[in-house]
Amino acid sequence: MRAAMLRSLPGLSMCLALIACGQHGAAPSEQSGAPPAIAYEAHLAAGVRVPAGATLRNPHEGDAAVAKNGASLFTAMNCDGCHGTDGSGWVGPSLADRRWRYGGADGEIFSSIYYGRPKGMPAFGGTLGTEAVWSLVTYIRSLPLPDDVPTESWVGEARAPGTGASGEGKVNSGQEQRQAHREHSASPDPYLWLEDVHGAKPLEWVKAQNARSAGILKADPSYHKDYEAILKVMDATDRIPYGDLEHQYVFNFWQDAEHPKGIWRRTTIADYADSAPSWDILLDLDQLAKDEHENWVWKGAECTPALKRCLLHLSRGGGDAVVVRELDLAARAFVKDGFQLAEAKSAVTYLDED
Incomplete structure (x- = not known):
């Protein structure tokens, strides 16, 4: 994938x-x-x-x-x-x-x-x-x-x-x-129909243009070698797991061949210094996408000061608009009747613990 x-x-x-x-x-x-x-x-x-x-x-x-x-x-x-x-x-x-x-x-x-x-x-x-x-x-x-x-x-x-x-x-x-x-x-604008970004006809046109571009790229003798080299780097397990420091934890979003959509995880600062940290998985985005039949793409998270709950920003297909949902970190589950925002180009964070 x-x-x-x-x-x-x-x-x-x-x-x-x-x-x-x-x-x-x-x-x-x-x-x-x-x-x-x-x-x-x-x-x-x-x-x-x-x-x-x-x-x-x-x-x-x-x-x-x-x-x-x-x-x-x-x-x-x-x-x-x-x-x-x-x-x-x-x-x-x-x-x-x-x-x-x-x-x-x-x-x-x-x-x-x-x-x-x-x-x-x-x-x-x-x-x-x-x-x-x-x-x-x-x-x-x-x-x-x-x-x-x-x-x-x-x-x-x-x-x-x-x-x-x-x-x-x-x-x-x-x-x-x-x-x-x-x-x-x-x-009349003869290409106004392309504004229907989810319509069958525009998507077919885009598919045809992508196929045309892919054909040109793949005809280049260096294409497959470069493709495999880039893919190898992106799926490498020895990459540095760059993280965000929050209180006593280091949070990291990780993607590889096993987790193409990614996992959101954390470890302690002390454990992060180890060559093989013990990661605590907070969200498996591949599993969530499979369960909900959605093409979720990770866009980040905002947590409460005490790190009890977090607002997750999830995009359908990687667009700018995101769905915001509240996750209980201890339960590893979304909060029932918790904070949420419908799909939109929005920015939101917690004011305080409540």
């Missing part, structure tokens, strides 16, 4: 934005396939428009060798940390997805990478240069267009100059853009 817990987290990733926004070298000339240099702040002030310039043409369009180099650069620059291993979108969108507000044509992708975008997309032009950016564009354009990744849609008429078929060569007034934005905002 411990292994199953690890497998449930294949899609986690961290986006490392190592390049500062607004960092530019001198932009190449239009003849070399790049627009004239415009500071990042300038097109921010221009209403999030792409920098003005001629419609860009990819000098390496369809070149498999350049696309291969772009794929290596995509990984080396940690683009996959934000946009997914296959470029189909993760924390950031798929840059080739025309539904994204800045478009997915060659020139639009180039501008996104070269100049950056507000709120998250660094500007790589000054660091990489024109040729490297075009190799990234060529790689991205070689990828299949995603059809199942929720991406922000955009109204074609509100696009900036030179950003695609519907907006090419056309400058829209601020009033036209605001009107287009209002029309877009008033349209």
